[in-house]
Amino acid sequence: MKEHRPVLVDKVIEFLNVRPGCIYIDATCGAGHHSRSILEFAGGNCTVVCIDKDPRAVARAKKYLADFSDRTIFINDGFENIKKILQDLKIEKASGILFDLGFSFEQISDPDAGFGFRQSGPLDMRFDTKSSITARDVINRFSKESIKNILRGFGEIRDAERIARNICSERKIKPFETTRELADFIARRRKHNRGIHPATQVFQAIRIYVNRELENLEAGLEGAVKILAPGARIVVISYHSLEDRIVKNFMRTNSRIKMITKKVIVPDEMERMVNPSARSAKMRAGEVLA
Ligand SMILES: C[S@@+](CC[C@H](N)C(=O)[O-])C[C@H]1O[C@@H](n2cnc3c(N)ncnc32)[C@H](O)[C@@H]1O
Secondary structure: OOOOOOOOOHHHHHHHHOOOOOOOEOOOOOOOOHHHHHHHOOOOOOOEEEEEEEEHHHHHHHOOOOOOOOOOOEEEOOOOHHHHHHHOOOOEEEEEEEOOOOOHHHHHHHHHHHHOOOOOOOOOOOOOHHHHHOHHHHHHHOOOEEEEEEHHHHHHOOOOOHHHHHHHHHHHHHOOHHHHHHHHHHHHHOOOEEOOOHHHHHHHHHHHHHHOHHHHHHHHHHHHHHEEEEEEEEEEEOOOOHHHHHHHHHHHOOOEEOOOOOOOOOOOOHHHHHHHOOOOEEEEEEEOOO
């Protein structure tokens, strides 16, 4: 299997201001690629707390970072609980936190996780495999109105009403079970747009809803301010305009944060070419005021 390519690595290191002897939080460690870059760059005695909501991601990161076992702490939890996570670890203040939002290549390529539709899998889409609502529940049990609101609110889909109506009449004949069934159904009813599969936005909207991604991002950013030392950095890479709006507003309005990226940072042409998942990435960074 190919593996996840971390996005904007040099910029992450630069804006986190990675130095030896500090504690950094990788709030979305995935398979651990950004964590590894931080550990390698800082050298010596820097510690990285590697957090991920998906237990499968934490297992991958533990393996990938095995040679740094004395400098890593792995936590399977959501970054919205960052304050409690650090309290439990008895860490008072950290020097920087990275949020690399969305999902990883490993997650979308794992059919059992039900995020992608290139290979068929159960309609799941949960990062936290113990949380109660799956994509299957949304598609087969939610009202037409709720499905429409999810598609419109989180996917910014203009024909949300029509897609929701189509889904609700189809599921009376046979409930949707797999990611492929849903993707093929949508592809038959929506126009293809600039090479993007017609189901992409629909899947994105459902994933954002199932994992409460926008609420968690707001809580995670608020929590981060509480656990960072003066002068510490918050770096956020987002892949969706709604996420970037939250990050931008937070950095502009939080009285304890100074935004240090004057303009949003995006991957250069070369990175976008070699790593298609970097195409929509936007990075912003802030510094905690004294
Ligand atoms: C783009 S991937 C991160 C990839 C990682 N930076 C790397 O270099 O391998 C995003 C990760 O965020 C995790 N995630 C999503 N929401 C989360 C949350 N609320 N708390 C913690 N992790 C979360 C996902 O499970 C996924 O592994």
